[in-house]
Amino acid sequence: MARRGRVQLRRIEDKASRQVRFSKRRAGLFKKAFELALLCDVEVALLVFSPVGKLYEYSSSSVHIEQDYS
Structure with missing residues (x-):
């Protein structure tokens, strides 16, 4: 089985x-x-x-992240 090469990471233009x-x-x-x-x-x-600056958050507990860290 052939090994995969590294994926080139670059900005998506579209x-x-x-x-x-x-x-x-x-x-x-x-x-x-x-x-x-x-x-x-x-x-x-x-x-x-x-x-565009919209915030998405996940927390494994019921704590509101943005209250604690903003």
């Missing part, structure tokens, strides 16, 4: 494609944060700002 990729990556990141909290019994907080 705005629509970039927004779609951001949404999918954000969902995957939030899922991983949830899994980490569940499997390892830890508190996880995640803040993500979109390219």
Whole structure:
């Protein structure tokens, strides 16, 4: 089985494609944060700002992140 090479990371030029990729990556990141909290019994907080500055947040507890860290 051949090994995969490194993926070249670079900015996505097409705005629509970039927004779609951001949404999918954000969902995957939030899922991983949830899994980490569940499997390892830890508190996880995640803040993500979109390219237009919109805040998305995840917290494994009922704590409001933006109140504590803004």
